Amino acid sequence: MSEADAYLRAYQRERQARLLAEKLLDEKTRVLYDKVLELNETLAHLQHTRNQLLQTEKLAAMGQLTAGLAHEINNPIGFCLSNVKCLREWSAQLITLAQHAEALGSNPTTVQLSSLRTTLEQLDLPYLQEELPILLDETEHGLSRVRDLIGKLQQYTELGQQQEQSISLHSSIAMALATLGEHKQQCHIEKVLGADIAVIGNELEVQLILSHLLNNAVDACHGKGLIRLVLRSHTEQDREWAIIEVIDSGCGIAAENLQRIFDPFFSTKDVGHGTGLGLSMSYGIAVKHGGSLSVQSQLGQGSCFSLQLPLAPVA
Numbered sequence: 001m002s003e004a005d006a007y008l009r010a011y012q013r014e015r016q017a018r019l020l021a022e023k024l025l026d027e028k029t030r031v032l033y034d035k036v037l038e039l040n041e042t043l044a045h046l047q048h049t050r051n052q053l054l055q056t057e058k059l060a061a062m063g064q065l066t067a068g069l070a071h072e073i074n075n076p077i078g079f080c081l082s083n084v085k086c087l088r089e090w091s092a093q094l095i096t097l098a099q100h101a102e103a104l105g106s107n108p109t110t111v112q113l114s115s116l117r118t119t120l121e122q123l124d125l126p127y128l129q130e131e132l133p134i135l136l137d138e139t140e141h142g143l144s145r146v147r148d149l150i151g152k153l154q155q156y157t158e159l160g161q162q163q164e165q166s167i168s169l170h171s172s173i174a175m176a177l178a179t180l181g182e183h184k185q186q187c188h189i190e191k192v193l194g195a196d197i198a199v200i201g202n203e204l205e206v207q208l209i210l211s212h213l214l215n216n217a218v219d220a221c222h223g224k225g226l227i228r229l230v231l232r233s234h235t236e237q238d239r240e241w242a243i244i245e246v247i248d249s250g251c252g253i254a255a256e257n258l259q260r261i262f263d264p265f266f267s268t269k270d271v272g273h274g275t276g277l278g279l280s281m282s283y284g285i286a287v288k289h290g291g292s293l294s295v296q297s298q299l300g301q302g303s304c305f306s307l308q309l310p311l312a313p314v315a
Contacts, residue, residue: 079138080146100119187221212278222250222251226246240311241309243306245305249302253295291310
């Protein structure tokens with residue numbers, strides 16, 4: 001075989017090997033591309049599912065807020081109904097008194113005067129003069145409270161549609177505490193609030209964070225123990241911040257779980273008790289408001305969740 005023939009055969013073998021390699025590479029590239037498309041589709045599906053679960057968690061938290069408000073509405077309605085009952089009795093007595101006075105005419109008889117005197121004694125006019133304004137003030141205050149609470153309920157139907165506004169943290173904390181209702185069981189809640197602080201944001205979303213942190217604190221204490229709510233301001237890097245701390249005396253969080261506590265679907269609760277999305281949702285809302293949500297905890301010694309939000313600018 002001549003040198004030229006040997007070279008030609010070697011070239012043909014190399015060319016055939018290269019064509020085979022290119023074919024294999026093309027097949028592998030096609031398979032890889034198909035896998036990438038499949039992974040992208042799976043990722044999009046998972047993201048959609050996660051968003052749905054987060055929305056479900058928001059709605060569940062909103063349900064807790066609504067239930068708490070309904071409980072708060074029952075209190076003023078209860079004493080308003082009691083006051084109305086008293087007012088009905090007193091008004092009947094006053095109507096009777098007016099009828100007796102009208103029947104006297106210009107020449108009242110002894111019997112008529114005696115009946116009028118008896119009616120006055122039964123009415124206890126000095127007591128009525130003292131108590132009636134108080135009763136009316138209490139009823140007006142109670143109905144105003146119901147009106148304000150119903151206004152809050154109307155806001156809850158606009159979840160995600162609220163515009164940013166100045167938020168009173170005292171008010172947000174009060175509404176979040178109202179959501180606990182009977183869930184707080186035998187927990188003692190201590191408030192260290194000081195002066196009110198205003199932040200800018202979505203009021204309902206801030207209340208959702210606080211409601212979730214408070215419910216978690218009750219769960220961590222197993223319905224018994226101390227929960228402290230602390231509100232303070234803080235200056236850091238030339239910025240003014242509001243700090244809300246929810247501190248519980250509960251079971252605490254293991255060190256290996258602290259780094260994952262805000263991860264979606266991560267939960268230290270028993271199976272069937274929580275979705276593992278509440279803290280993740282709360283963390284996302286805090287970041288959305290330009291703030292942060294952090295935790296300090298030791299197993300068996302309780303936890304401190306700290307919500308930090310930028311203060312509203314001074315007008």
